[in-house]
Amino acid sequence: MVSYPQNHTNLKxxxxxxxxxxxxxxxxxGKKNSDGKDVKKxxxxxxxxxxxxxxxxxxxTFKTLSRTKSNIVYEKKLGYxxxxxxxxxxxxxxxxxxxxxMQTVAIATKCHKFLAENLHTSIRGLFYQLxxxxxxxxxxxxxxxxxESNPLIEDLEASLGVKREDLNLNANRRGVLVGNMKVIDxxxxxxxxxxxxxxxxxxxxxxxxxxxxxxxxDVKAKYVLVVEKDAVWQRxxxxxxxxxxxxxxxxxQGQAARGVRRIIRKLxxxxxxxxVFNDADVWGxxxxxxxxxxxxxxxxxxxxxxxxxxxxxxxxxxDLEKYQFLKKMTLKATEVDLKRAQEMLGYEWINQHxxxxxxxxxxxxxxxxxxxxTLQGPRLTFVGDYIREKIKNKDWLP
Amino acid sequence: MVSYPQNHTNLKxxxxxxxxxxxxxxxxxGKKNSDGKDVKKxxxxxxxxxxxxxxxxxxxTFKTLSRTKSNIVYEKKLGYxxxxxxxxxxxxxxxxxxxxxMQTVAIATKCHKFLAENLHTSIRGLFYQLxxxxxxxxxxxxxxxxxESNPLIEDLEASLGVKREDLNLNANRRGVLVGNMKVIDxxxxxxxxxxxxxxxxxxxxxxxxxxxxxxxxDVKAKYVLVVEKDAVWQRxxxxxxxxxxxxxxxxxQGQAARGVRRIIRKLxxxxxxxxVFNDADVWGxxxxxxxxxxxxxxxxxxxxxxxxxxxxxxxxxxDLEKYQFLKKMTLKATEVDLKRAQEMLGYEWINQHxxxxxxxxxxxxxxxxxxxxTLQGPRLTFVGDYIREKIKNKDWLP
Numbered sequence: 161m162v163s164y165p166q167n168h169t170n171l172k173x174x175x176x177x178x179x180x181x182x183x184x185x186x187x188x189x190g191k192k193n194s195d196g197k198d199v200k201k202x203x204x205x206x207x208x209x210x211x212x213x214x215x216x217x218x219x220x221t222f223k224t225l226s227r228t229k230s231n232i233v234y235e236k237k238l239g240y241x242x243x244x245x246x247x248x249x250x251x252x253x254x255x256x257x258x259x260x261x262m263q264t265v266a267i268a269t270k271c272h273k274f275l276a277e278n279l280h281t282s283i284r285g286l287f288y289q290l291x292x293x294x295x296x297x298x299x300x301x302x303x304x305x306x307x308e309s310n311p312l313i314e315d316l317e318a319s320l321g322v323k324r325e326d327l328n329l330n331a332n333r334r335g336v337l338v339g340n341m342k343v344i345d346x347x348x349x350x351x352x353x354x355x356x357x358x359x360x361x362x363x364x365x366x367x368x369x370x371x372x373x374x375x376x377x378d379v380k381a382k383y384v385l386v387v388e389k390d391a392v393w394q395r396x397x398x399x400x401x402x403x404x405x406x407x408x409x410x411x412x413q414g415q416a417a418r419g420v421r422r423i424i425r426k427l428x429x430x431x432x433x434x435x436v437f438n439d440a441d442v443w444g445x446x447x448x449x450x451x452x453x454x455x456x457x458x459x460x461x462x463x464x465x466x467x468x469x470x471x472x473x474x475x476x477x478x479d480l481e482k483y484q485f486l487k488k489m490t491l492k493a494t495e496v497d498l499k500r501a502q503e504m505l506g507y508e509w510i511n512q513h514x515x516x517x518x519x520x521x522x523x524x525x526x527x528x529x530x531x532x533x534t535l536q537g538p539r540l541t542f543v544g545d546y547i548r549e550k551i552k553n554k555d556w557l558p
Numbered sequence: 559m560v561s562y563p564q565n566h567t568n569l570k571x572x573x574x575x576x577x578x579x580x581x582x583x584x585x586x587x588g589k590k591n592s593d594g595k596d597v598k599k600x601x602x603x604x605x606x607x608x609x610x611x612x613x614x615x616x617x618x619t620f621k622t623l624s625r626t627k628s629n630i631v632y633e634k635k636l637g638y639x640x641x642x643x644x645x646x647x648x649x650x651x652x653x654x655x656x657x658x659x660m661q662t663v664a665i666a667t668k669c670h671k672f673l674a675e676n677l678h679t680s681i682r683g684l685f686y687q688l689x690x691x692x693x694x695x696x697x698x699x700x701x702x703x704x705x706e707s708n709p710l711i712e713d714l715e716a717s718l719g720v721k722r723e724d725l726n727l728n729a730n731r732r733g734v735l736v737g738n739m740k741v742i743d744x745x746x747x748x749x750x751x752x753x754x755x756x757x758x759x760x761x762x763x764x765x766x767x768x769x770x771x772x773x774x775x776d777v778k779a780k781y782v783l784v785v786e787k788d789a790v791w792q793r794x795x796x797x798x799x800x801x802x803x804x805x806x807x808x809x810x811q812g813q814a815a816r817g818v819r820r821i822i823r824k825l826x827x828x829x830x831x832x833x834v835f836n837d838a839d840v841w842g843x844x845x846x847x848x849x850x851x852x853x854x855x856x857x858x859x860x861x862x863x864x865x866x867x868x869x870x871x872x873x874x875x876x877d878l879e880k881y882q883f884l885k886k887m888t889l890k891a892t893e894v895d896l897k898r899a900q901e902m903l904g905y906e907w908i909n910q911h912x913x914x915x916x917x918x919x920x921x922x923x924x925x926x927x928x929x930x931x932t933l934q935g936p937r938l939t940f941v942g943d944y945i946r947e948k949i950k951n952k953d954w955l956p
Contacts, residue, residue: 277938279797280792281793281934282792288887288929288931291935292883292886301886343758345759347759347795348798352757360765361745369759374759395679395680395683400746533682533686534686540679541677
């Protein structure tokens, strides 16, 4: 017979809450993960499995995918970073894991409640809910820092095969979009339809969750153009570039948030080519490769947010030869730019492309960088002409 | 007779460009500043005055308001930071000013062109235009860093009494809004009308310029609620808080950009009370006071962007006594929080309010801070209840 640590009463109480199936009338069908499974039911099964193990006096355990560096793999066939097959077991009876185990179950319990209530919050909101109370009969305060809860949310996502957005947790949002498509948004008890070609100077703010209770219809655009900087997006929007070219114009407004990466993936799934227009510097490259192959820390949701089909339109150092005026527009590359260019030459998903090797070697040789804003030099509307020419000539990096 | 420095040919050529009145057909009436003056005409007069001085062989000069600390004043009657009456003269004949004088005229020339073309850009776009060329007969490259052009843009704004948005220069935008009002946006050759109560989970992205070619109509809301964090804004939006309370719900998404400050001012001008709901920490206070009294570095546009009528709803350390559960939700105040609280006690626009002195002394005594997200602890919808109660009881800080 297994001898439980003192904490077992708390765990049982937390589980008891997590497997409650409250009689709250849901406003809509249950939320599904990307495999079509009901997320609320998954959390209930998760709790019930643990409860049965407690009942049978076995050690409660669950499995999750290992997110350590050795299990982050790049598969050329897939074209993005994902997790390998290595799993890790979380075991309540392992003293070193007991607290974190309880914390994970508490997080599952709270997310189950959010799904039942049909309400969303941020991971900060979740943290304060956990600090407030873990359930009626649990008075222990097991969370003191949010940094404790973040990796456990990932544990749960990777264990269940769901995204945090499916657990009613909002990630930070950032990014803006305009183009010939419509969005139908079922939110806060109201259904709105927005024509994203009628959003004026503002554009449409890309939300955290672009999957649940939201639909993109009448996508009439022919391709997706991603523009690193909001200021350049505004320039192109004012010119009506997306109208003339019939494209979807997106700016991640810097590094792409989960919502922007996901909507680019969804538009690529509809068959739209994806072009990215960034600075030729450490940030511009980083933003591109994050969109294209995903990132290490989000490898566990790689399939949902990476777009390997994406092409890099520019700006590139080869542009210096094609557009003479750019020669006086370069900036001195920083140590960080050069170090990053060197590192990138070591990544297999980058150095398999001869064109990128050439570009990065140019950076290391010339020691300069170039901003996309420079294309406004000759005249403000030149930015659009540059993009048109690049696409027409298929003058991009893979 | 004045002996000109070598640069005078360049200056004359730059001025010649700035006073051109190109025969471009404007799509709409000329842009006006907040006093109703035509901005393009102001730039032409600016150039013509200089040209006449050159013609009369006098030293070209212009006056601007001094933006040094000694000329930044707080007037209790007005309730915001503004510039005093001290002026500074810029003189082309002063060798130490010659280059900057030419640069300022070059900036005026470019902005005049943007207004004539009816196109906008960012200050980065302006910088690259200046680097590209200063005019047909000027081959000198007088700009090497953007940091050189920024203070000169301010010189021009303060000299002419215009905002950079009136010069077709976009400032960085950030911030989101939802509520019962409509926006009519005449942009990029198209006129769109958006009902801001039909913007779903996204809300309306507040643009850089909320004055020119844009109108806010059917403002049916009764007050404005500003919420520091986007995550908390999303929480309240999902609850339909703004519908139930009939308010305009704005998040600056951190520090308030010029566009957000300006739209708050405009809504206050329509008679709507303004309430601000922030963290009780260094950032929360800073964001509040920037909205209310403006900031040192934007004192030259203080009247346009400050809202002295604003009230601070919370969170406050007095809340700890009213809401028992908050006691376990506090965080340790950092050195920065404490230092700032001490500094704030020294500002006349803050320490004139006994309630703020009390609050800040509490911070220094208890050495804790409190986040607005904590109000999601008991239940996610508690945030809205808290705000309702605060407003009902007029329980705010001035």
